[in-house]
Amino acid sequence: MISRGLELRSVYQELEQSLGFGGIEWKIFLEFCVLATGAHWTPEKSIADRAARKRLDKVNEAIADLADQLAELLDERDEINNRGPFSSATLHHPVEVIDRACQRNGHYQSFLKERLESLCQFDLKYWPSLSEMVRVIGADAEKADVQSHDPRSAAMSQTSRPSVADFVRAIEEGIAENQHSGLGGLPASFRLSDESIATLANVLLNLSAKSGKDAKYVKNIRERDRRRT
Incomplete structure (x- = not known):
């Protein structure tokens, strides 16, 4: 994130507008939604989780x-x-x-x-x-119904094949997990733009300009998931 800081400038600007930098909400977002997702819900983990589910x-x-x-x-x-x-x-x-x-x-x-x-x-x-x-x-x-006790892992394994979409869903789920306004969490109304989600995915997954995803990619995922629910 440091080496690709210029790409994240628009994300930080959006955070300042929606959360501000005076409280702890922006810190919660970066630590628990961004850094935690990037460190623990990687594409490799998605592949391993899918294999574990099939094996179970x-x-x-x-x-x-x-x-x-x-x-x-x-x-x-x-x-x-x-x-x-x-x-x-x-x-x-x-x-x-x-x-x-x-x-x-x-x-x-x-x-x-x-x-x-x-x-x-x-x-x-x-x-x-x-x-x-x-x-x-x-x-x-x-009759066992295999389900994940971890919302982000569940979000990343919705489809049969792994893709960047898994990571997008993990970021979204990380935001949802931390939306408990008034208890030191993110506001219930907080929603990151398609462009910012795409930028975070590109940076955290270290995708090149050629393989990187754009706002339209994220918008399609969100609309598809909304229709599914």
């Missing part, structure tokens, strides 16, 4: 498939144990599973173990079977 979908699908298989095997094992001449001394009570899984969990050992074990007085008819629990896990994974 596949992992949930695999869990759903494997849960069905495991549940069937657990049911089959119960039938053999209960009806055949052979049985295996395997886990069958949910509390036993939790207790075995928490052997190295000091918090469990200190605070939950005694209370949970007292519930073992209830017969198995009061508890779900292991296969039923596994099926619930599988059904939950199958």
